[in-house]
Amino acid sequence: MKSKTLFYCTECGNELPKWAGQCPVCKAWNTIVEQPSEAKKKGIQNLSNSSIIRKGNGNRPSPIQEVETTQELRFETGMSELDRVLGGGAVKGSLVLVGGAPGIGKSTLMLQICDHLCRFAKVLYVSGEESERQIKLRAERLQVRGDGMYLLAETNLEDVIESVNELHPDILIVDSIQTLYNGDLSTAPGSIGQVKDCTMALMQLAKGQGITIFVIGHVNKEGSIAGPKVLEHMVDCVLYFEGEQQNSYRILRAAKNRFGATNEIGVFEMGDSGLSEVPNPSEMLLSGRPQDTPGTCVTCVMEGIRPVLAEVQALLAPTSFNVPRRTANGFDFNRTNLLLAVLEKRGGLMVSSCDAYINVIGGLFLDEPAADLAMIIALASSFRDKPVPGNLAAIGEVGLTGELRSVNALSQRLSEVRRLGFTKCLIPARTGGKLDPPHGLQLIQVHNIREALATIV
Numbered sequence: 001m002k003s004k005t006l007f008y009c010t011e012c013g014n015e016l017p018k019w020a021g022q023c024p025v026c027k028a029w030n031t032i033v034e035q036p037s038e039a040k041k042k043g044i045q046n047l048s049n050s051s052i053i054r055k056g057n058g059n060r061p062s063p064i065q066e067v068e069t070t071q072e073l074r075f076e077t078g079m080s081e082l083d084r085v086l087g088g089g090a091v092k093g094s095l096v097l098v099g100g101a102p103g104i105g106k107s108t109l110m111l112q113i114c115d116h117l118c119r120f121a122k123v124l125y126v127s128g129e130e131s132e133r134q135i136k137l138r139a140e141r142l143q144v145r146g147d148g149m150y151l152l153a154e155t156n157l158e159d160v161i162e163s164v165n166e167l168h169p170d171i172l173i174v175d176s177i178q179t180l181y182n183g184d185l186s187t188a189p190g191s192i193g194q195v196k197d198c199t200m201a202l203m204q205l206a207k208g209q210g211i212t213i214f215v216i217g218h219v220n221k222e223g224s225i226a227g228p229k230v231l232e233h234m235v236d237c238v239l240y241f242e243g244e245q246q247n248s249y250r251i252l253r254a255a256k257n258r259f260g261a262t263n264e265i266g267v268f269e270m271g272d273s274g275l276s277e278v279p280n281p282s283e284m285l286l287s288g289r290p291q292d293t294p295g296t297c298v299t300c301v302m303e304g305i306r307p308v309l310a311e312v313q314a315l316l317a318p319t320s321f322n323v324p325r326r327t328a329n330g331f332d333f334n335r336t337n338l339l340l341a342v343l344e345k346r347g348g349l350m351v352s353s354c355d356a357y358i359n360v361i362g363g364l365f366l367d368e369p370a371a372d373l374a375m376i377i378a379l380a381s382s383f384r385d386k387p388v389p390g391n392l393a394a395i396g397e398v399g400l401t402g403e404l405r406s407v408n409a410l411s412q413r414l415s416e417v418r419r420l421g422f423t424k425c426l427i428p429a430r431t432g433g434k435l436d437p438p439h440g441l442q443l444i445q446v447h448n449i450r451e452a453l454a455t456i457v
């Protein structure tokens, strides 16, 4: 019989009967790869017969009243920014996937937390990317003492599991999932079948033996290897480590967390001796802010329970195309277009004949409507080529009629604005409650964007 082939998207794991340039589900381009279905079947058979996977253990359904609820056991990782993103520390017996572009600092982060983890747990660090010697040298450079830490340079899944069964570590770190492979499968390491299979086996280890497992996964734009997206549904937590190569700041965010919220971020700085935590992200995000320059405005957004100041930049220039160009980095594209339309119709600025480029500094993504007003001000400031006063911040949601709407957690935001040295803040007139502004901060309350623009630019 002719063996059938199946196709997969390496980004989202979607299966297709035939090849396509673009994945119909996640819309990524050039991510569809071929996978012989026979090998896949063989893989599944092997998986179910293999000793790696626990056999059915006769579990029976139990009435919900009889299920015991004990708090999940958590432990700190020694990096409070990481603990915050995990929802207050790592949960015992959970599997955490740490994704990010190559070279962003995933191995560094994992090695650094070992220093703390080793003090109370047995840690096994498995690397398929570096030799034991290389890891040790790096650990020395990072000043990770690591008493009670074990290193293993291995890529074969069965050998890794054997080592785990011998050593009984409390914490297992796997660097990276793309280098691990199950010899029973005919596909290459890093292929979709392999990463899924290996993750499944690690998940069984975590749940079966109560081992906390951190797995590193490379995010690969070219799609030649299967990325962490494919694994998101299988694991307990997915953290993404992001940042720009040219600056030293890194943001860690949770894309999924079975044991906590996903709206917290952790901020780190990469330096000569590894990653250090940035407990005050606002300061970092505002460092190097241009003064007396048109097209920038500061706002305050909530990242989880933490207020963080962010700088919104806009550049408007007369277009030389039939349809003006618009790009938005760190801000929702549709929201940008909407705000441009509101600015034209309700603010009276003829921005439809302009190209508009939006950028949020520092790799933040502002998905909160509270950032609308700052965007409107930055756009207007660029359009009129007049700078916004450097001591002013703007907070507020903008509605379709140009009205300003109140935002949540306003007092917290105002305190943060004041803490960073701002003396004026533009906010909606109606705030939905009594306001007690921090000392030294002048509030300018406006009803709509026309009023806001008249006050500022």
Ligand code: TYD
Pocket (backbone or CB within 6 Å): 100, 101, 102, 103, 104, 105, 106, 107, 108, 109, 138, 141, 142, 270, 271, 272, 273, 274, 275
């Ligand atoms: P690494 O943790 O190896 O990245 P990943 O595992 O995500 O691929 O980090 C590699 C980068 O970090 C590399 O560009 C060098 C830089 N780096 C520092 O700047 N300082 C340091 O102390 C270390 C260990 C790495």
Ligand code: MG
Pocket (backbone or CB within 6 Å): 103, 106, 107, 108, 129, 175
């Ligand atoms: Mg690495």
